[in-house]
Amino acid sequence: MKIVLIQVLLIAVVVAVAARLFRSRGARSQALRRLGLLLLAGFAVVSILFPDLWNRIARLAGVGRGTDMVLYALVVAFLSYTVTSYLRFREIETRYTRLARRLALDEAERDFPPAAGSSSAGGDSPTAPDGPRPG
Amino acid sequence: MKNQDVWLVVPLFNEATVIGEVIRSARETFPNIVCVDDGSSDNSAEEAARAGAVVVRHPVNLGQGAALQTGFEYALAVPDMRWVATFDADGQHQTSDVLAMLDLARADGLDVVFGSRFLDDRTKPSALKKLVLRMAVGYTNLTTKTRLTDAHNGLRLLSRDVVGRIQITQNRMAHASELVAQIGAMDVRYGESPVHILYTDYSKAKGQSLWNAVNILAELIFR
DSSP states (O other): OOOOHHHHHHHHHHHHHHHHHHTSOOOHHHHHHHHHHHHHHHHHHHHHHOTHHHHHHHHHHTOSOHHHHHHHHHHHHHHHHHHHHHHHHHHHHHHHHHHHHHHHHHHHHHHSOHHHHTTOOTTOOSOOTTSOOOO | OOOTTEEEEEEESSOHHHHHHHHHHHHTTOOOEEEEEOSOSSSHHHHHHHTTOEEEEOSSOOOHHHHHHHHHHHHHTOTTOOEEEEOOTTSOOOHHHHHHHHHHHHHHTOSEEEEETTSSSSOOOOHHHHHHHHHHHHHHHHHSSOOOSOTTOSOEEEEHHHHHHOOOOOOSTTHHHHHHHHHHHHTOOEEEEEOOOOOOHHHHHTTOSHHHHHHHHHHHHTO
16 A cells, blocks of 8 residues: 555644544543544544545445545534534633623622612712621 | 612723713713723723712623623612613713603503614614614514514613513623513513614714624624
8 A cells, every 4th residue: 555645644633633632631421522533533544544435435425526525524524513613602601701790790799889889979989998898 | 869769771881081971961860870891991980980880890891782781780689779771871872861761661561661763853873874773673573572663772771570581691782682582572561762862973983883783783693
Protein backbone atom coordinates (compact mmCIF):
# COMPACT_ATOMS: atom_id res chain seq x y z
CA MET A 1 0.00 0.00 0.00
CA LYS A 2 1.55 3.27 -1.11
CA ILE A 3 1.48 6.05 1.54
CA VAL A 4 1.42 9.70 0.38
CA LEU A 5 2.19 12.82 2.41
CA ILE A 6 -1.44 13.99 2.63
CA GLN A 7 -2.36 10.75 4.36
CA VAL A 8 0.34 11.23 6.96
CA LEU A 9 -0.71 14.81 7.63
CA LEU A 10 -4.41 13.98 7.90
CA ILE A 11 -3.79 11.07 10.25
CA ALA A 12 -1.61 13.26 12.45
CA VAL A 13 -4.33 15.94 12.66
CA VAL A 14 -7.10 13.43 13.41
CA VAL A 15 -5.07 11.76 16.15
CA ALA A 16 -4.08 15.11 17.68
CA VAL A 17 -7.68 16.37 17.78
CA ALA A 18 -8.98 13.11 19.26
CA ALA A 19 -6.19 13.12 21.88
CA ARG A 20 -6.96 16.67 22.96
CA LEU A 21 -10.67 16.02 23.35
CA PHE A 22 -9.93 12.88 25.29
CA ARG A 23 -8.13 14.76 28.00
CA SER A 24 -11.14 16.63 29.46
CA ARG A 25 -13.17 15.04 32.32
CA GLY A 26 -16.92 14.27 32.53
CA ALA A 27 -19.95 12.04 33.01
CA ARG A 28 -21.28 8.99 31.17
CA SER A 29 -22.77 10.84 28.22
CA GLN A 30 -19.49 12.59 27.73
CA ALA A 31 -17.74 9.21 27.83
CA LEU A 32 -20.07 7.94 25.17
CA ARG A 33 -19.37 11.01 23.11
CA ARG A 34 -15.68 10.40 23.42
CA LEU A 35 -16.06 6.78 22.43
CA GLY A 36 -18.01 7.98 19.43
CA LEU A 37 -15.24 10.41 18.65
CA LEU A 38 -12.64 7.67 18.96
CA LEU A 39 -14.62 5.54 16.55
CA LEU A 40 -14.89 8.50 14.22
CA ALA A 41 -11.16 9.15 14.47
CA GLY A 42 -10.51 5.48 13.75
CA PHE A 43 -12.82 5.57 10.77
CA ALA A 44 -11.15 8.75 9.58
CA VAL A 45 -7.73 7.07 9.76
CA VAL A 46 -9.04 4.02 7.88
CA SER A 47 -10.65 6.10 5.17
CA ILE A 48 -7.46 8.13 4.80
CA LEU A 49 -5.48 4.91 4.34
CA PHE A 50 -8.11 3.37 2.08
CA PRO A 51 -9.66 6.25 0.10
CA ASP A 52 -11.56 3.85 -2.12
CA LEU A 53 -13.73 3.09 0.89
CA TRP A 54 -15.54 6.36 0.32
CA ASN A 55 -16.09 5.50 -3.30
CA ARG A 56 -17.74 2.28 -2.13
CA ILE A 57 -19.97 4.17 0.31
CA ALA A 58 -20.80 6.70 -2.38
CA ARG A 59 -21.85 4.00 -4.83
CA LEU A 60 -24.02 2.47 -2.14
CA ALA A 61 -25.66 5.80 -1.47
CA GLY A 62 -26.08 6.56 -5.15
CA VAL A 63 -23.57 9.38 -5.14
CA GLY A 64 -21.08 9.87 -8.01
CA ARG A 65 -17.73 10.15 -6.28
CA GLY A 66 -16.22 9.37 -2.90
CA THR A 67 -15.24 12.97 -2.42
CA ASP A 68 -18.79 14.12 -3.05
CA MET A 69 -19.94 11.67 -0.41
CA VAL A 70 -17.44 13.08 2.07
CA LEU A 71 -18.65 16.57 1.23
CA TYR A 72 -22.28 15.71 1.85
CA ALA A 73 -21.44 14.01 5.12
CA LEU A 74 -19.41 17.06 6.10
CA VAL A 75 -22.27 19.46 5.33
CA VAL A 76 -24.65 17.46 7.49
CA ALA A 77 -22.13 17.16 10.30
CA PHE A 78 -21.37 20.87 10.15
CA LEU A 79 -25.02 21.90 10.26
CA SER A 80 -25.71 19.70 13.24
CA TYR A 81 -22.61 21.07 14.94
CA THR A 82 -23.83 24.62 14.32
CA VAL A 83 -27.19 23.90 15.92
CA THR A 84 -25.61 22.14 18.90
CA SER A 85 -23.16 24.99 19.40
CA TYR A 86 -25.89 27.59 19.27
CA LEU A 87 -27.98 25.73 21.85
CA ARG A 88 -24.97 25.29 24.08
CA PHE A 89 -24.17 28.99 23.72
CA ARG A 90 -27.71 30.02 24.66
CA GLU A 91 -27.52 27.80 27.73
CA ILE A 92 -24.27 29.43 28.82
CA GLU A 93 -25.67 32.88 28.14
CA THR A 94 -28.72 32.16 30.31
CA ARG A 95 -26.54 30.93 33.16
CA TYR A 96 -24.20 33.87 33.09
CA THR A 97 -27.08 36.32 32.83
CA ARG A 98 -28.60 34.84 35.98
CA LEU A 99 -25.25 35.07 37.71
CA ALA A 100 -24.75 38.71 36.73
CA ARG A 101 -28.32 39.54 37.75
CA ARG A 102 -27.93 37.91 41.16
CA LEU A 103 -24.78 39.92 41.74
CA ALA A 104 -26.40 43.16 40.59
CA LEU A 105 -29.49 42.71 42.77
CA ASP A 106 -27.46 41.75 45.83
CA GLU A 107 -25.31 44.85 45.48
CA ALA A 108 -28.39 47.02 45.01
CA GLU A 109 -29.87 45.61 48.19
CA ARG A 110 -26.67 46.60 49.95
CA ASP A 111 -26.38 50.07 48.41
CA PHE A 112 -30.05 51.03 48.44
CA PRO A 113 -31.53 49.44 51.58
CA PRO A 114 -35.27 48.93 50.99
CA ALA A 115 -36.47 50.75 54.10
CA ALA A 116 -34.65 53.95 53.18
CA GLY A 117 -34.51 53.46 49.42
CA SER A 118 -38.07 53.30 48.13
CA SER A 119 -39.09 56.87 48.79
CA SER A 120 -35.72 58.56 48.91
CA ALA A 121 -35.56 62.26 48.27
CA GLY A 122 -33.26 63.45 45.53
CA GLY A 123 -29.60 63.76 46.32
CA ASP A 124 -28.92 60.46 48.07
CA SER A 125 -25.45 59.09 47.57
CA PRO A 126 -25.30 55.64 45.98
CA THR A 127 -23.92 54.02 49.12
CA ALA A 128 -25.75 54.59 52.38
CA PRO A 129 -23.55 52.99 55.05
CA ASP A 130 -25.64 54.43 57.86
CA GLY A 131 -28.91 53.08 56.50
CA PRO A 132 -30.68 50.13 58.15
CA ARG A 133 -29.48 46.70 57.00
CA PRO A 134 -32.10 44.93 54.91
CA GLY A 135 -33.60 42.00 56.86
CA MET B 1 -46.75 61.45 47.54
CA LYS B 2 -49.00 60.09 44.81
CA ASN B 3 -48.16 57.11 42.63
CA GLN B 4 -46.25 55.38 45.42
CA ASP B 5 -47.37 52.03 44.06
CA VAL B 6 -45.88 52.65 40.61
CA TRP B 7 -42.27 51.80 39.82
CA LEU B 8 -40.54 53.01 36.69
CA VAL B 9 -38.02 50.54 35.31
CA VAL B 10 -35.38 52.34 33.29
CA PRO B 11 -32.75 50.32 31.43
CA LEU B 12 -29.67 52.48 31.28
CA PHE B 13 -26.61 52.27 29.07
CA ASN B 14 -24.23 55.18 28.62
CA GLU B 15 -26.70 58.04 29.00
CA ALA B 16 -24.72 60.06 31.51
CA THR B 17 -25.45 63.33 29.74
CA VAL B 18 -29.23 63.08 29.96
CA ILE B 19 -30.15 60.51 32.59
CA GLY B 20 -29.93 62.95 35.49
CA GLU B 21 -32.48 65.26 33.93
CA VAL B 22 -34.70 62.37 32.80
CA ILE B 23 -34.83 60.94 36.32
CA ARG B 24 -35.28 64.28 38.04
CA SER B 25 -38.21 65.30 35.90
CA ALA B 26 -39.77 61.82 36.04
CA ARG B 27 -39.55 61.83 39.83
CA GLU B 28 -41.80 64.86 39.92
CA THR B 29 -44.60 62.45 39.08
CA PHE B 30 -43.19 59.04 39.99
CA PRO B 31 -40.99 58.96 43.09
CA ASN B 32 -40.06 55.30 42.68
CA ILE B 33 -37.61 54.66 39.87
CA VAL B 34 -35.21 51.76 39.45
CA CYS B 35 -32.48 52.31 36.90
CA VAL B 36 -30.69 49.22 35.68
CA ASP B 37 -27.22 50.24 34.62
CA ASP B 38 -26.24 47.71 32.00
CA GLY B 39 -22.48 47.98 32.31
CA SER B 40 -22.15 51.59 31.28
CA SER B 41 -18.62 52.82 30.69
CA ASP B 42 -19.46 56.41 31.64
CA ASN B 43 -20.83 57.65 34.97
CA SER B 44 -24.48 57.02 34.16
CA ALA B 45 -25.00 55.09 37.38
CA GLU B 46 -23.77 57.92 39.62
CA GLU B 47 -25.85 60.45 37.71
CA ALA B 48 -28.96 58.31 38.08
CA ALA B 49 -28.37 57.72 41.79
CA ARG B 50 -27.72 61.39 42.36
CA ALA B 51 -31.00 62.22 40.69
CA GLY B 52 -32.77 59.97 43.19
CA ALA B 53 -33.21 56.65 41.41
CA VAL B 54 -32.39 53.26 42.86
CA VAL B 55 -29.56 51.93 40.71
CA VAL B 56 -28.99 48.24 40.01
CA ARG B 57 -25.71 47.72 38.19
CA HIS B 58 -25.06 44.78 35.89
CA PRO B 59 -21.41 43.76 36.28
CA VAL B 60 -21.21 43.31 32.51
CA ASN B 61 -23.29 44.52 29.60
CA LEU B 62 -26.11 42.06 28.99
CA GLY B 63 -28.64 43.92 26.86
CA GLN B 64 -31.85 45.88 27.24
CA GLY B 65 -33.98 42.77 27.67
CA ALA B 66 -31.81 41.52 30.51
CA ALA B 67 -31.90 44.99 32.10
CA LEU B 68 -35.68 45.02 32.04
CA GLN B 69 -35.88 41.59 33.64
CA THR B 70 -33.49 42.68 36.36
CA GLY B 71 -35.62 45.78 36.95
CA PHE B 72 -38.73 43.63 37.15
CA GLU B 73 -37.15 41.36 39.74
CA TYR B 74 -36.10 44.37 41.79
CA ALA B 75 -39.59 45.84 41.68
CA LEU B 76 -41.20 42.52 42.60
CA ALA B 77 -39.23 42.57 45.85
CA VAL B 78 -40.98 45.81 46.82
CA PRO B 79 -44.18 44.83 48.68
CA ASP B 80 -46.07 48.04 47.82
CA MET B 81 -45.47 47.84 44.10
CA ARG B 82 -48.68 47.55 42.11
CA TRP B 83 -47.58 48.75 38.67
CA VAL B 84 -44.38 48.72 36.66
CA ALA B 85 -43.84 51.11 33.78
CA THR B 86 -40.93 50.47 31.40
CA PHE B 87 -39.41 53.82 30.54
CA ASP B 88 -36.49 54.84 28.32
CA ALA B 89 -33.40 56.54 29.70
CA ASP B 90 -32.78 58.89 26.80
CA GLY B 91 -35.67 61.30 27.24
CA GLN B 92 -37.85 59.92 24.49
CA HIS B 93 -40.71 59.11 26.86
CA GLN B 94 -43.04 61.33 28.84
CA THR B 95 -44.54 60.72 32.27
CA SER B 96 -47.81 62.29 31.11
CA ASP B 97 -48.19 59.30 28.78
CA VAL B 98 -47.63 56.93 31.69
CA LEU B 99 -50.32 58.74 33.70
CA ALA B 100 -52.72 58.32 30.79
CA MET B 101 -51.86 54.62 30.66
CA LEU B 102 -52.56 54.28 34.38
CA ASP B 103 -55.90 56.00 33.97
CA LEU B 104 -56.79 53.68 31.12
CA ALA B 105 -55.72 50.58 33.03
CA ARG B 106 -57.74 51.54 36.08
CA ALA B 107 -60.79 52.60 34.08
CA ASP B 108 -60.92 49.49 31.89
CA GLY B 109 -59.53 46.97 34.39
CA LEU B 110 -56.47 46.22 32.27
CA ASP B 111 -53.36 44.34 33.34
CA VAL B 112 -51.19 45.67 30.54
CA VAL B 113 -51.14 48.86 28.53
CA PHE B 114 -48.88 49.06 25.49
CA GLY B 115 -47.83 52.47 24.27
CA SER B 116 -48.38 53.09 20.59
CA ARG B 117 -46.92 55.67 18.30
CA PHE B 118 -49.59 55.09 15.73
CA LEU B 119 -52.79 55.80 17.61
CA ASP B 120 -52.51 59.53 17.14
CA ASP B 121 -50.41 61.89 15.08
CA ARG B 122 -48.15 63.29 17.73
CA THR B 123 -45.14 61.11 16.93
CA LYS B 124 -43.43 61.63 13.60
CA PRO B 125 -41.14 58.79 12.61
CA SER B 126 -39.42 58.88 9.25
CA ALA B 127 -41.18 57.13 6.38
CA LEU B 128 -38.69 54.27 6.19
CA LYS B 129 -38.72 53.73 9.92
CA LYS B 130 -42.49 53.71 9.83
CA LEU B 131 -42.44 51.04 7.12
CA VAL B 132 -40.08 48.78 9.05
CA LEU B 133 -42.11 49.22 12.24
CA ARG B 134 -45.31 48.36 10.39
CA MET B 135 -43.68 45.16 9.14
CA ALA B 136 -42.66 44.33 12.70
CA VAL B 137 -46.25 44.88 13.82
CA GLY B 138 -47.60 42.66 11.08
CA TYR B 139 -45.18 39.88 11.96
CA THR B 140 -45.88 40.16 15.68
CA ASN B 141 -49.63 40.11 15.18
CA LEU B 142 -49.28 37.01 13.02
CA THR B 143 -47.06 35.11 15.41
CA THR B 144 -48.49 36.03 18.80
CA LYS B 145 -51.99 36.14 20.19
CA THR B 146 -52.02 39.92 20.34
CA ARG B 147 -53.32 42.61 18.01
CA LEU B 148 -51.23 45.72 18.39
CA THR B 149 -50.57 48.81 16.35
CA ASP B 150 -47.01 49.29 17.60
CA ALA B 151 -45.01 46.14 18.35
CA HIS B 152 -41.78 47.73 19.42
CA ASN B 153 -42.61 50.47 21.89
CA GLY B 154 -40.48 50.89 24.99
CA LEU B 155 -43.27 52.48 27.02
CA ARG B 156 -45.43 49.84 28.69
CA LEU B 157 -47.48 49.55 31.84
CA LEU B 158 -47.63 46.17 33.56
CA SER B 159 -49.57 45.10 36.64
CA ARG B 160 -47.77 43.30 39.46
CA ASP B 161 -49.37 40.02 38.48
CA VAL B 162 -48.07 40.26 34.92
CA VAL B 163 -44.60 41.34 36.01
CA GLY B 164 -44.43 38.29 38.26
CA ARG B 165 -45.26 35.99 35.37
CA ILE B 166 -42.95 37.49 32.76
CA GLN B 167 -39.60 35.81 32.18
CA ILE B 168 -37.53 37.66 29.62
CA THR B 169 -34.89 35.31 28.24
CA GLN B 170 -33.92 37.38 25.21
CA ASN B 171 -31.19 39.66 26.49
CA ARG B 172 -30.96 41.93 23.53
CA MET B 173 -33.43 43.57 21.12
CA ALA B 174 -35.68 40.55 20.63
CA HIS B 175 -36.99 40.99 24.20
CA ALA B 176 -39.73 43.33 22.96
CA SER B 177 -41.43 40.69 20.87
CA GLU B 178 -40.82 38.08 23.57
CA LEU B 179 -42.67 40.31 26.04
CA VAL B 180 -45.59 40.72 23.67
CA ALA B 181 -45.72 36.98 23.01
CA GLN B 182 -45.66 36.10 26.71
CA ILE B 183 -48.37 38.64 27.52
CA GLY B 184 -50.46 37.35 24.64
CA ALA B 185 -50.14 33.82 25.98
CA MET B 186 -51.26 34.91 29.45
CA ASP B 187 -54.72 35.86 28.26
CA VAL B 188 -54.83 38.96 30.42
CA ARG B 189 -56.70 42.13 29.53
CA TYR B 190 -54.47 44.54 27.65
CA GLY B 191 -54.95 47.79 25.86
CA GLU B 192 -53.05 50.40 23.90
CA SER B 193 -52.57 54.04 24.67
CA PRO B 194 -51.26 56.77 22.38
CA VAL B 195 -47.80 57.96 23.37
CA HIS B 196 -45.65 60.72 22.05
CA ILE B 197 -42.06 59.66 21.40
CA LEU B 198 -39.76 62.63 21.30
CA TYR B 199 -37.18 62.07 18.58
CA THR B 200 -34.81 64.66 19.92
CA ASP B 201 -31.53 65.62 18.29
CA TYR B 202 -29.83 63.67 21.05
CA SER B 203 -31.65 60.42 20.43
CA LYS B 204 -31.36 60.79 16.68
CA ALA B 205 -27.64 61.42 16.98
CA LYS B 206 -27.32 58.19 18.92
CA GLY B 207 -28.18 56.36 15.75
CA GLN B 208 -31.68 55.17 16.67
CA SER B 209 -31.99 54.86 12.96
CA LEU B 210 -33.05 52.63 10.17
CA TRP B 211 -30.19 50.21 10.90
CA ASN B 212 -31.55 49.62 14.35
CA ALA B 213 -35.00 49.04 12.92
CA VAL B 214 -33.60 46.46 10.49
CA ASN B 215 -31.80 44.73 13.35
CA ILE B 216 -35.03 44.61 15.34
CA LEU B 217 -36.84 43.00 12.44
CA ALA B 218 -34.05 40.48 11.97
CA GLU B 219 -34.00 39.53 15.64
CA LEU B 220 -37.77 39.20 15.62
CA ILE B 221 -37.62 36.60 12.93
CA PHE B 222 -34.48 34.78 13.98
CA ARG B 223 -35.44 34.83 17.66
